[in-house]
Amino acid sequence: MNKLKSKHLLGIKDLSIEEIELIFETAKMFKEVLSRPIKKVPSLRHLTIANIFFENSTRTKLSFELAEKRLSADVINFSSSVSSVKKGESLLDTINNILVMKVDMIVMRHPSAGAPHFISDKINASIVNAGDGTHEHPTQALLDAFSIKEKLGTLKDKKIAIIGDILHSRVAISNIYLLKKIGAEVMICGPSTLIPKYINDFGIIIENDINKALKWCDVANVLRIQLERQNINFFPSLREYSLYFGINKKLLDKINKDIIIMHPGPINRGIEINSDVADSKNSIILDQVENGVAIRMAVMYLLSLNKNE
Amino acid sequence: MMLKSKLFDKERLDITVNRLCHQLIENHSNFEKSVLIGLQPRGIYLQNRIIQTLKNIISVEIPSGFLDTTFYRDDFRTKEIPKAKETFMPHLVDDKNVIIIDDVLFTGRTVRAAMDVIMSFGRPNKIELLVLIDRKFSRHIPIEPTYYGTKINTITSQKIIVNLIEQGFKEDNIWITNNE
Helix, strand or coil: CCCCCCCCECCHHHCCHHHHHHHHHHHHHHHHHCCCCCCCCCCCCCCEEEEEECCCCCHHHHHHHHHHHHCCCEEEEEEHHHCHHHHCCCHHHHHHHHHCCCCCEEEEEECCCCHHHHHHCCCCCEEEEEEECCCECHHHHHHHHHHHHHHHCCCCCCEEEEECCCCCCHHHHHHHHHHHHCCCEEEEECCHHHCCHHHHHHCCEEECCHHHHHHHCCEEEECCCCHHHCCCCCCCCHHHHHHHHCECHHHHHHHCCCCEEECCCCCCECCCECHHHHCCCCECHHHHHHHHHHHHHHHHHHHHCCCCC | CEEEEEEEEHHHHHHHHHHHHHHHHHHHCCCCCEEEEEECCCHHHHHHHHHHHHHHHHCCCCCEEEECCHHHCCCCCCCCCCCCCCCECCCCCCCCEEEEEEEEECCCHHHHHHHHHHHCCCCCCEEEEEEEEEEECCCCCCCCCCEEEEEEECCCCCEEEEECHHHCCCCCEEEEEEEC
8 A cells, every 4th residue: 555545634543554554654764854954855845735724723733834844845834813704704605705715735624523525525625633622633533653652662452541521522532532542541530510421332441540540651741731621620630630530650659660751732731631641751752753744745746646536 | 458578677777777877877986966866655676776885885874864855845736645755865955966866757856845845955056967767758847867777768658667676576677557
């Protein structure tokens, strides 16, 4: 296999194991490119890519933009907060107006789950989902798994605990799909109020005790408490959340086990994770960010090979 | 019917590799300022043989690396692109005399792409090209080898088949075939 089946990347759910492996292998090659004195290849110089963000983002947007520039694509950026969306323009109209200016690929983040799927049926350009509501965030899951694989050599039979706000997390859903496909064992851990009921369908372990979760896992992927998505209180206070689910050095020392610490960012330091853990030698948080560029280069490069079909 | 004629067997290949090595020594003496770069996938086999033979003749470490040109191809919009392979360039090429090594020189497009890859690792003093087989009169761009094993006249429909023991074959054989 030398390319992906679809010209869109909407979610991990649609990817086969072979496609995931192809993305990892290609990302490894791009990681080498990023270590060269000139960190750029001409592969996508014939393409124009639009980054369309209807929601805030630092890492993902920068990472995509950098990946596009490293591939020599022309890049345009769009933020809904400073656009005609504010004047009432619909999603499809906005996208079509961008596409008519000869854009070949769209990287889209949207607060509504399924927005990129809706668009993908109606346009010719490739779409990369950069996060749709609480649904999926495929490139984050790919870079998370790639980072674990880089550290541990394999994902098969490794124990990964996803800890924190699962209810509002597209990172969690995409990670669960990917890790299950690739043969890892997955546990989620958090307060019951932040664990959605449908999670039972994934066939993963559910745990409410952070001590048990940490004792069990090889890798702890700690998620951010997404205060902006919470209209009601899911726990009494941040202080209480931090006491029961926050990860600090004291807790890890008590468990006395080498656990790889991950976080997709942005970190609420002192709430879900303390600085003494986030900045420790077991943390691969910055490796995740670095690998993000290589993974996104691989995804957009591979999707571009399907352009004319 | 497929017609096949042999260009190289083991004996002839050994003699040619040996000759190419002596030509390299003439120009690069102790290889202090030189780097040998094999092209993925089969240029690396030839490169390894050259490095081994050079070591036997002059007993010095030969700086080397290998590269893949997939991301630098010029046919992304039109052709099926093969899977990218590994690049390993442990030496920066600034001010070095770089020798690109490949088995067959045909259109010259791969070598063009390889030169672009090399430039992303620095500014070499000079780039040379060593190939085992130069298919004359088939170039799409003006690229010529500095060192060659043999030059042959071919037409586009003919193919060069390279079977080396490194690829899992029992013995070294290189053929030219005609599909008629």
